Amino acid sequence: MRTSFPFTAIVGQDEMKLALLLSAVDPRIGGVMVFGDRGTGKSTAVRALAALLPPIPVADGCIYGCVPGESNCPAPERHRGGKAMMPVPFVDLPLGATEDRVVGALDIERALGAGEKAFEPGLLARAHRGFLYIDEINLLEDHIVDLLLDVAASGENLVEREGLSIRHAARFVLIGSGNPEEGELRPQLLDRFGLSVEVRTPTAIADRVEVLKRCDAFERAPAAFAAEWEKAERATVRRIARGRRAVDGVIVPDPILARAATLCGAVGADGLRGELTLMRAGRALAAFDGAKAVTAAHLDRVAPMVLRHRLRRNPLDETGSTVRIERAIGELRAA
Structure with a gap:
């Protein structure tokens, strides 16, 4: 493999x-x-x-990758009963x-x-x-x-x-x-x-050198290189699993929802998809961090990723979308 x-x-x-x-x-x-x-x-x-x-359970023999016991599979006759695991x-x-x-x-x-x-x-x-x-x-x-x-x-x-x-x-x-x-x-x-x-392509020489070292080590001995990072990989898997279990229970307080709406209005994002995605991404980050509620820090961290591709073009403002979002966040913090 x-x-x-x-x-x-x-x-x-x-x-x-x-x-x-x-x-x-x-x-x-x-x-x-x-x-x-x-x-x-x-x-x-x-x-x-x-x-x-980690591998996921599937209905044994299913060509659609259905969850074991799923009732709406188009080809239930292919199921052999029981479950199998697949990457x-x-x-x-x-x-x-x-x-x-x-x-x-x-x-x-x-x-x-x-x-x-x-x-x-x-x-x-x-x-x-x-x-x-x-x-x-x-x-x-x-x-x-x-x-x-x-x-x-x-x-x-x-x-x-x-x-x-x-x-x-x-x-x-x-x-x-x-x-x-x-x-x-x-x-x-x-x-x-x-x-x-x-x-972007890394500009720092130290980063570029580290990329070269890691790529070279992986190409020469993939299994040994992967073993060196196994502990960090397992820790990340545990954080993802914990986040998945907790995400639906993470609280999004009304002031945070108001902050999301205010931020979207300040940068001129069209529609409500920006607010909805801000809420979901903030909740996912809080769950990944092990927090029980979304904070302003969570929202501000995901805001550039959520909003930079939703901004209207302003012919009077030549600054990039990320700069405009960061400026709006700074104004919210100062208010």
Whole structure:
């Protein structure tokens, strides 16, 4: 079995790692969009997080990755009874993927060989209960992006074609990455992502040297390198598990909700999706930290990730979105 680069061994990129951890604690946040330079560890971080999480139970023989005992599986006849364990899915969606490959289609081999009209699950079924990663999502066809976001929001994939009508669960964390210089994602699609982070090539010489050392050590002896980080990895797994158990019980006081609404109004975020995501991300961070209630510090820490991709462009203000958010947070603290 291939050894994955340890999540906790990734140098820097703290905001990206935090966004991924919060999505692991509460997938309802709505996925992560990562903007940044090539070769900055975007796909490595997502793969590492998926590999870090413990195996999940599935109905033995199920081709949809259903939870054991789940009653709405489209192919219950495939179940062999009992349960099996499988790694948390990580699906890399290629840019050239067709709609049939993504959502699923008629199983041509069974149709021609046995005369049966059967469904061949697509990438969405494979990603169920895991991560769906799309590199250069800004180059993906718009109708595919629309479809992915709709399924990610609803948690279900409905396919009606070639006389087939199939509905199956498709709950996954959608992770997109892209370089803005190669094309922007449409604002109405970008707004559907819960969190947006920016990654940059490290500029500090010490950080760049440490990246080289760790990558070289992993390439020469992957198992030995992973063993060095096993203690840190286990500690992170425990924090994620504790956060998942606690997140629904974390209290969000009314003053914190008011702060979220005030902050969204101050930066000019459209709609209410910003406030809702601020609340969910703040709650996930509090749960990850072991706190029983969301504080202003939790909210302020996640605010740039939640809001930077939701701001209206102000022709009279040339400052970046992150600077505008930090300025609004500073004004709230001073009030």
